[in-house]
Amino acid sequence: MTPALRLAILRHIRLPSRASELYQPISALWFPLNGRRRDLSSHGGYHLAREEVADRVLAVVKSFPKLDPSKVTTDSHFQKDLGLDSLDNVELVMALEEEFKLEIPDMEADKIESCSLAIEYIFNHPMSG
């Protein structure tokens, strides 16, 4: 009786398996992202969120030594609102290039004249990271 009961119980009991949670591929031990999946392609897949782009652009602009950080908002125009000249403008664009690891062509770089335009351009750029 007992062995038959035991068999019947064992056939019906299902415990959730935890083995798959515990298992990590061996590459996870040395991979710096700690086992998270990561696309190896540099474009597509992961893309910067708009808020993150905005925060980082504002941080770069605020760290520019010649202007007052409290005046910087998303809408501020570099030359009209923040009192910069054209050379400062180019310098800021270069700082943004460095921050987002981009190379902005001259035609587009000339058009980036305010924080909102910079955010828009960088957000739409497929290679910004």
Added chain:
Amino acid sequence: MASSLRGVARVQPNSKTLEEARSRTFDFFKKACRSLPTVMDIYNLHDVVTVSQLRSSIAAQIRKNINVTNPKVIDMLVFKGIEELTNIVDHAKQRHHVIGQYVLGPEGLDKDLGMQDQGSSHFLKRFYETNYF
């Protein structure tokens, strides 16, 4: 990097307008900014200066000539800038040249102290700095 700059260093014809000279200046400034990471690596500058400080230093040197309106003179200044940049990127200079010229600036180590020569007159202090005053 060095070879790409060498192509630019070929003497271009003169700028026809002030606007063209102006855009050449900006092109030079961008080229200099984009080569800054290489410069930081070549001269091992990571512990003395940041890329943004060097960028401001280049901008300050360009801004010194902000009142020049002759396109030929601007072309000449840009050419000298490209020459200097090519020399730096080609590692024709040594670390102390770069630090002395672009990190410390013309005043060198004297500027941050304000302690020395306290007894000397205002005239003498200015005389040591420059005789244009």
